[in-house]
Amino acid sequence: MSALVALTIRTMSGTLRDADLLFAVLAPVGCFLGFTLALGNLIDTGLMTYPQYVLPLVLVQAMLFGAMTTADRAARDRLSGFGVRLRTLPIPPMVPLAARMLYCLIRAVIALVAGTGVAWVFGFRLAGGLGYDVLFVLIVLSFAMAVCLGADALGSRIGSVESSSQLLLLPQLVLVLLSTGIAPAESFPAWLDPFVRYQPVSQVTETLRGLAGGQITGLGLAVTTAWCLTLLAVFGCLALRMQRRTR
Amino acid sequence: MPDAAIECHDLAKSFGNSSQALRGVSFAVPRASVCALLGHNGAGKTTTINILSTLVRPTSGSATVAGFDVARQAASVRASIGVTGQYAALDELLTGRENLMLFGRLRGLRHHAARRRADELIERFDMAHAADRRVSTYSGGMRRRIDIAVALVVPPRVLFLDEPTTGLDPRSRRDVWGLVASLRQQDVTVLLTTQYLEEADVLSDSIVVLHSGRIAASGTADELKCRVGVSFCQVTPADPVHLPVIATALADFASSDCDALIDQQAAAVSVPAPDGVVTFGEVFRRLDGLGIELADISLRKPSLDEAFLSLTSAAVTV
Numbered sequence: 258m259s260a261l262v263a264l265t266i267r268t269m270s271g272t273l274r275d276a277d278l279l280f281a282v283l284a285p286v287g288c289f290l291g292f293t294l295a296l297g298n299l300i301d302t303g304l305m306t307y308p309q310y311v312l313p314l315v316l317v318q319a320m321l322f323g324a325m326t327t328a329d330r331a332a333r334d335r336l337s338g339f340g341v342r343l344r345t346l347p348i349p350p351m352v353p354l355a356a357r358m359l360y361c362l363i364r365a366v367i368a369l370v371a372g373t374g375v376a377w378v379f380g381f382r383l384a385g386g387l388g389y390d391v392l393f394v395l396i397v398l399s400f401a402m403a404v405c406l407g408a409d410a411l412g413s414r415i416g417s418v419e420s421s422s423q424l425l426l427l428p429q430l431v432l433v434l435l436s437t438g439i440a441p442a443e444s445f446p447a448w449l450d451p452f453v454r455y456q457p458v459s460q461v462t463e464t465l466r467g468l469a470g471g472q473i474t475g476l477g478l479a480v481t482t483a484w485c486l487t488l489l490a491v492f493g494c495l496a497l498r499m500q501r502r503t504r
Numbered sequence: 505m506p507d508a509a510i511e512c513h514d515l516a517k518s519f520g521n522s523s524q525a526l527r528g529v530s531f532a533v534p535r536a537s538v539c540a541l542l543g544h545n546g547a548g549k550t551t552t553i554n555i556l557s558t559l560v561r562p563t564s565g566s567a568t569v570a571g572f573d574v575a576r577q578a579a580s581v582r583a584s585i586g587v588t589g590q591y592a593a594l595d596e597l598l599t600g601r602e603n604l605m606l607f608g609r610l611r612g613l614r615h616h617a618a619r620r621r622a623d624e625l626i627e628r629f630d631m632a633h634a635a636d637r638r639v640s641t642y643s644g645g646m647r648r649r650i651d652i653a654v655a656l657v658v659p660p661r662v663l664f665l666d667e668p669t670t671g672l673d674p675r676s677r678r679d680v681w682g683l684v685a686s687l688r689q690q691d692v693t694v695l696l697t698t699q700y701l702e703e704a705d706v707l708s709d710s711i712v713v714l715h716s717g718r719i720a721a722s723g724t725a726d727e728l729k730c731r732v733g734v735s736f737c738q739v740t741p742a743d744p745v746h747l748p749v750i751a752t753a754l755a756d757f758a759s760s761d762c763d764a765l766i767d768q769q770a771a772a773v774s775v776p777a778p779d780g781v782v783t784f785g786e787v788f789r790r791l792d793g794l795g796i797e798l799a800d801i802s803l804r805k806p807s808l809d810e811a812f813l814s815l816t817s818a819a820v821t822v
Contacts, residue, residue, distance in 0.1 A: 263609035271597035274638070338593030342654075345557045346610050347583040 260348040264356035268330070269363070277326055281364045285319040285372030292439065293379060300440045305470070308379040312372065313465035314438025317458055319368040320401035321429045324408035327361055328421040331412030354500050357409055358402065365401035369394065385471035393468040396481060400461055403488035410495035438462040457484040508532040508568075509662050509693035510539070510556060515565035516717075517551050525551040527717040528565065533710070538684060538694040540704035542812065543714035549697035550590065552714070553664050556695065557587045570661045586655030586663045590670060592647040593654075596640040600631060600650045603639060604657060611658040618657075625653040629683075645676025652683055656692075663687065665696040669703060681707060701812050713815055721815040728815065737777040737787050740800040744771040753790055757783065777803060 272278045289312065297307040334340035334353055343353050373381070383390050412421040433439070435449060436458040445453045453459060464481035467473035510533040517526040526548045533539040541549045554560040556569050558578040567574045570584035587593075594603045601622050608618030626635045629649050634642065639650065648668065655663060665684070669677040684707050687694055698704050704711050705725045713720040713728070721728055737757075739750055750773045757775035777783035784803050791798060 259612070259614075260610050263606055267595060267598065267602075267606050270602065271595060274597050338589045338591045339595055341559065341589055342587060342593035342607075343610075344559055345582055345585065345587040346607075347579060347612070348610055 260346075260352050261356055261359065264353060265359045265363075268356060268360040272360070272364075278364065278367065280326075281319070281323065281368045282371040284322050285315050285368050286375045288318055289315045289372055289375050289379075296439065300444070302441060305466075306380055308376050308381045309469065310466065311439065312376040312381050313462040313469070314433065314436065314458070315376070316369060316372050316397050316465070317400065317438060317462055318429075318433050319372055320365055320397065320404055321425075321433065323361055323364050323368065323401060324404035325422040325425045325429065326364075327357060327405045328408035328412035328415075328425055330357055330360075331409040332415055332417065332421045333412075335413050336417075350500055351497070354409065354496060358405060361401060361405035362398065365398055365405075369397055381469070383469050385468055385473075389468045389471060389473070392478075393465055396461060396465060396468070396485060399485045399489060400457075403485055403492055406489065406496040407492035410492060410499045413496070413499035432456060432458040436462065455480075457488065460484055507535055509535045509537075510567070510569055510695055512552070512556070512567045513565055515552065515555060515562050515567055517548075517555060517560065517563050524717055526555075526562070529714070529717070529719055530565075531712050531719065531722055533693055533695055535693055536688060536691050537709040538688060538696065538707055539710045539712060540708035541695065541697040541712050541714055542699075542701065542704045543697075543720075544699065546716075547714040548717040549714055550666055551717075553587075553666050553695065553697060556662075557585055557664050558582055584661045586657075586660035588648075588651050588655045588663075588665050588668060590667045592639075592651040594639045594647065594651060597638060599636050599638055600642070600646075601626060601635040603650060603654055607654045608657045613658065621657055625656065629653045643676075645672050645679065648672060648676065648680060649683070652680070656687075659690065660692060662693045662695065665694060667697055667699070669698070669700065677703075713812060715815075728812075735777045735780055735803050735805060736774045737784050738772050738774045738800075738802050738804055739787065739791065739798060740772040742797040742799045746796045747771065747773060749794070750791065750796065753794060754787060757787070772800075 269278070289308075292311045292315065293308055296311075300307065300310075302310040331354075334343070334357070340353070344350070373383075383393065385393075408421075408425060411424065415421045415424070435445070435453055436456060437453060438458055442450060442454050442459075460477070460481050461484065464473065464477050467477060510531075512532070513530050515526050515529045516524070518524045529548065529552060531539075541552060543549050551560065555562050556567055556574060558574055558581050561575060569581045572580040572584065574581050595606065598606065604622035604625055605618045608621050609615070613621060622635075626632055629652075631646070631650060631653070634646055639647065642650070652665070652668065655665075668684070669680050672680065681703070684694060684696065696707065708725070710722065710724055711728060712722040739754070741747065741750060754773060754775045757777075775783075775787065777787075780803060784801070788801060791801075
């Protein structure tokens with residue numbers, strides 16, 4: 258337990274210095290301002306204000322950014338002398354992974370608070386009541402956990418620090434840009450429609466939007482929960498397996 | 505703890521199908537002694553260290569460290585060892601002190617104990633001036649020093665040092681030597697790897713020479729030198745320009761496994777002198793005839809370098 262705390266504190270003090278925690282705050286704030294100021298008057302979101310519409314996507318994107326830095330960190334822990342030394346210490350082999358995930362969770366909470374905070378100023382509201390608010394937070398954090406586990410598995414598997422986060426850049430862009438997070442499905446060409454509608458980023462952002470507004474369909478919640486749980490299970494297994502690989 | 509802090513029995517390791525890093529290595533290191541694994545790159549030094557520090561499983565054979573089996577009691581082995589790799593294993597974003605505290609905590613010290621231990625080590629390793637700077641700003645020598653300090657946060661029973669002085673300037677190298685020498689008094693058994701023959705000679709009680717994954721020879725530095733047997737006649741000209749001329753003039757003294765050796769650093773030529781003073785006299789007469797002015801001429805026992813070359817070239821033909 259103390260090893261977990263020590264490693265998490267190590268990551269925290271490191272990322273305070275390499276500015277990753279600052280980026281955790283700036284990314285959602287910057288993205289939200291960028292989307293709102295640039296696209297707010299261009300995209301028709303019906304009765305919903307654009308801040309109310311776009312914040313869920315900003316949060317999801319911040320979680321994806323977090324995953325990219327996790328891939329870096331996992332690759333570094335795998336390859337660096339530091340990581341090798343960790344494997345010669347009398348600590349359980351899963352502790353470094355657990356510490357990276359704990360850091361992801363902390364980073365996700367910070368990003369969630371920062372993004373929601375700035376959107377609040379522009380009129381975003383959580384209007385669904387306490388139960389919906391709790392679900393809102395749970396979904397954001399479990400999505401963050403899921404993508405971080407996947408990125409961790411990738412970073413641990415890949416032999417280079419430089420390429421692991423680069424590899425994640427493309428899927429991240431595709432999932433965010435081709436989703437209903439920035440603009441409604443009607444704005445996309447018809448042939449893209451099935452992908453745009455049912456991919457996880459669209460589903461999760463739509464559910465978050467519903468939870469914030471207090472209107473949620475059972476089916477939507479079920480699909481989002483299924484996405485989150487499936488990703489958690491699959492990526493979780495992968496990440497654990499990567500840690501077990503010994504030569 | 506048994507008398508031998510490290511025991512290897514017929515360790516073998518192959519990576520994939522093709523490359524065999526170790527082909528049956530057996531040796532023992534007595535408690536509180538320093539043993540050097542000596543060999544070229546690729547001889548199997550790091551693989552041996554990796555197996556003994558539980559990073560890599562042997563393909564066959566067995567080993568114990570501090571009395572624990574490396575395969576079946578890996579956790580107990582980890583609790584007994586300190587490891588420094590070829591490259592400093594520190595968190596670059598943290599200060600030296602923070603690294604020391606972090607590894608203290610990871611080895612189970614409580615916060616205050618870890619802080620006290622960090623203070624102690626900083627003082628003992630003479631790092632007070634740099635302890636609160638980030639490791640990324642350290643020189644190679646500082647980095648190595650704090651790296652070794654980290655491995656000693658909780659005094660290990662066995663310490664592995666993989667090429668502890670590679671890439672260090674002569675002064676830092678001497679610092680590290682001093683550190684290793686001081687460990688012997690603290691009941692720490694040290695297994696170090698090195699390519700520097702001089703280093704093995706200075707630091708270790710026993711030497712294991714590895715060559716292509718096998719043990720080419722083992723023993724104390726003196727034993728190894730004796731095994732090569734012959735004395736050398738070393739000639740130092742007043743002007744190093746004459747080194748090649750001398751080497752040519754003395755070429756017929758060279759034997760199959762011991763060439764006439766030009767040592768650029770010492771600006772001298774060495775040839776085997778199996779007949780001792782007789783050879784010495786012949787060498788002197790010949791060079792005197794050539795009219796080359798000499799700064800020094802002497803008979804000496806082989807250096808570890810020569811012993812090493814001779815031992816490993818013999819091992820190839822075995």
